[in-house]
Every structure is written in structure tokens, then in C-alpha cells.
Amino acid sequence: MVTIREIARAVGVSSGTVSRVLNYDPSLSISEPKRKAIIETAEALNYETPRSRNRLKMAPLRAANRMPGLQQLATVHFLEADEELIDPYYIGVRLGIERRCRQFDADIIKVFHADLASSAALLESMAGVIVIGKHRPADIDFIASHNRHVVFADFVPKDENFDCVFSDLGAATRTILDGLKHAGYQRIAFIGAHDRIDEPCQPYSEVRCRAYVDWQKANGTFDPALIALNDDCNNGQNLKLEVGYEQARTLLSNDIRPDVIVTANDNIAIGTARAALEAGLTIPDDIAIASYNDIPVAQFLNPALSTMKIPGEAIGETAVDLLAERINGREDYAKRVTIPTTMIWRDSCRPPKDR
Incomplete structure (x- = not known):
């Protein structure tokens, strides 16, 4: 390595x-x-x-x-x-x-x-x-x-x-969610972004978010309060570290916080981890994180990031x-x-x- x-x-x-x-x-x-x-x-x-x-x-x-x-x-x-x-x-x-x-x-x-x-x-x-x-x-x-x-x-x-x-990000999402379920996690949240490439914008249309929603509904556990989506969408990058930080703060402020947060990419995961640490939470004991991409920094984070290698x-x-x-x-x-x-x-x- x-x-x-x-x-x-x-x-x-x-x-x-x-x-x-x-x-x-x-x-x-x-x-x-x-x-x-x-x-x-x-x-x-x-x-x-x-x-x-x-x-x-x-x-x-x-x-x-x-x-x-x-x-x-x-x-x-x-x-x-x-x-x-x-x-x-x-x-x-x-x-x-x-x-x-x-x-x-x-x-x-x-x-x-x-x-x-x-x-x-x-x-x-x-x-x-x-x-x-x-x-x-x-x-x-x-x-x-x-x-x-x-x-x-x-x-x-x-x-x-x-x-x-x-x-296939839909299949990848199902793999992550199945794995987290088998690991014993129940309240699985998702941080991502709206997809506005095609107009009009449909709710939960981004492929990872859509797969997450479909999986939650199939398991009888769908809760819109567990979804936090960035609304600042255009042709450029909308899955930034700052998105993870702000959206995680929203999720973690809920009366009942999630057990684990799935983030749409590793950049968002890094921001999510910062928000969790600022809230006095430890990873993974208080809040767990899983993500997508496996960028080089993922293996160097503390704790190292669980992520879907694309x-x-x-x-x-x-x-x-x-x-x-x-x-x-x-x-x-x-x-x-x-x-x-x-x-x-x-x-x-x-x-x-x-x-």
C-alpha cells in the first residue's frame, strides 16, 4: 500500500x-x-x-x-x-x-x-x-x-x-445498504444532491439516491427525515466536502440521529466526518459512515473510510x-x-x- x-x-x-x-x-x-x-x-x-x-x-x-x-x-x-x-x-x-x-x-x-x-x-x-x-x-x-x-x-x-x-451505482448502493443491514445498522441515512441535468427535476432522481429510496421502501424503513440533499445543482460539481459538512449537521441535529450515514462520494464523507467530530461524536461508535469512489485519501483518514471502489x-x-x-x-x-x-x-x- x-x-x-x-x-x-x-x-x-x-x-x-x-x-x-x-x-x-x-x-x-x-x-x-x-x-x-x-x-x-x-x-x-x-x-x-x-x-x-x-x-x-x-x-x-x-x-x-x-x-x-x-x-x-x-x-x-x-x-x-x-x-x-x-x-x-x-x-x-x-x-x-x-x-x-x-x-x-x-x-x-x-x-x-x-x-x-x-x-x-x-x-x-x-x-x-x-x-x-x-x-x-x-x-x-x-x-x-x-x-x-x-x-x-x-x-x-x-x-x-x-x-x-x-x-452501476444503483447496484453499488444496494450492496452498501445490504452490507450495513447485515452489520446490524437500522437507521441508515443518505447525503447526496438533487439531479437537475434533466428538466423537470424529479424527487430523488439521482441514481444513488433513487436506489437508496427504493431499497428503504422495499425494506419498509423509508423515512424522508433520513435524507439530506444539496439543492445547489448545476452542470458543475455539487458533491463537495462542504455539502457533507452542512447536510450532516442537519441530519445530526435531528431528535433521533441515524446509526450510519451513506454519502454520495468520499468528499462528502470527509465533510460528514468533520461535522460529526465537531458535534462531539466518535466514528464509528456514535455514528458510522460509508461512501463511494475510494479516492486515495480514504485509506489515510482516521478512522479509514469504508467506501465502494469505483x-x-x-x-x-x-x-x-x-x-x-x-x-x-x-x-x-x-x-x-x-x-x-x-x-x-x-x-x-x-x-x-x-x-
Whole structure:
């Protein structure tokens, strides 16, 4: 397992600085390039840990030569550049794309959401486009109108004619909830956000929240007081540390607090832990936490975070493979590739009794 000391040595900073960056210490004064180097190095080193080496390794479609037709591609991100920096999961997706492109000797041009409207000529000049994360239908139509080879990474568009690669967050949610139930937890809360990509907004429409609600109703335990959702939604990142902190304070102020809180990603889990500690609660004895993504910092938290590992690197790699297939002649059908998830039980909650 990679250590903070190894990350510090690779970047050329102190172990304390690495720890504070990975724990999102707002009081730390550090340049953005150095912060980015620490986060990306942590993600890259995590790529080579025994845990990562044991995952399915996908061989490149060809040797490390330039793939015919795949000289230059664009990535279109639903985040902005500064938002990506604070979400190591999406850094992992990007690193997976970059790693596979190096194997194909292909170049990448990055387009963030704020620049999409002015990027028509750029998109038309690319061999293909990888769209990362959620995009509104109008944005998808714009991208598709300027490039015929489009693949979606970490998002399932409604149009089944597009290739996409993703992890099944609904199934992942059911796995987490089943595990917590078998561990003896009864009042299971959820912190997430409303999904306003499609209008009109439907209650509990975000896939993790929807799966949580459906599971609770199926078990006869649905209680809307156990759900706290961020309402500040747009195309950008809405699952931040601050969301976890504020929404957890709301949940923990209830007359009867939950036994465990499931958070929509690890950033929210970090904010939730801070709110719990400020309230004088201990984790996991007074309140337990489980989450999604397994970003590098998850294993360094105290207590270490139980989280569903979503293999962002593999999603990025597979998106490049799908794009290469499209560019090199596959036109008759689309592919929807599901990358499996794995629950990593650590110390922030009890594991299932049958584990």
C-alpha cells in the first residue's frame, strides 16, 4: 500500500503537507500546481498498489504504436478545471484516459464545460471525443453535431446509439445498504444532491439516491427525515466536502440521529466526518459512515473510510478503447460497458457479519 511518505518523496514536499492536502485542510497555504501534483501523484501511485494490480488489467488493442485514426482526441469535462482538482475520482478517470492514449501514442486536448460553446471548430478537428460526466441534452446534441465519434465516460446518455462506460451505482448502493443491514445498522441515512441535468427535476432522481429510496421502501424503513440533499445543482460539481459538512449537521441535529450515514462520494464523507467530530461524536461508535469512489485519501483518514471502489482509471481506459473501435470502423451498434465495483470495508463502520 502506498504511504504518505512515498507520495511526499515523489513530489518533493513534507509528509505533513501531503497529509494536509489529502485531508483538504483549508488553512494550508500551497500553490495550485503543487496541490495538483500531490493529488495526481497520490492517484498515480495508488494505480500501482497491490490492490490496484489485482484488478482486471486490460491489454491495449495494439502495441504502443499510433492507432490508425486516433491521432488526436478531445475530452469534454462536465467540471471546470478547478473543480476537477478537488475531486480525485475524476482525476483518476482522466489519468486512465491519458494512460491509454500514451499506449496508442495519441494526443489529448482538454475542454472544460465553460469553454464548450466556443469549441465547435476544435471538436470538428478531432478524431473523436470522450465526454466525461453528466451533461445536459443540449450539450450532448452540440457535441454530437460537431463530431461523429463520441463516447461517454462515467455517464449513461438516454440515447442508446452512443457508446458509454460506467459503473452501476444503483447496484453499488444496494450492496452498501445490504452490507450495513447485515452489520446490524437500522437507521441508515443518505447525503447526496438533487439531479437537475434533466428538466423537470424529479424527487430523488439521482441514481444513488433513487436506489437508496427504493431499497428503504422495499425494506419498509423509508423515512424522508433520513435524507439530506444539496439543492445547489448545476452542470458543475455539487458533491463537495462542504455539502457533507452542512447536510450532516442537519441530519445530526435531528431528535433521533441515524446509526450510519451513506454519502454520495468520499468528499462528502470527509465533510460528514468533520461535522460529526465537531458535534462531539466518535466514528464509528456514535455514528458510522460509508461512501463511494475510494479516492486515495480514504485509506489515510482516521478512522479509514469504508467506501465502494469505483475504478475511475478503468473507466477512462475503456472509454479510449471504445473510441478507437468507433474510429476504426464499428458503426453498426453501440456498446454500453459496465465496470464492476468493489466494496472496501474499513474502520468507519462495522462490516457485514457474514464477511
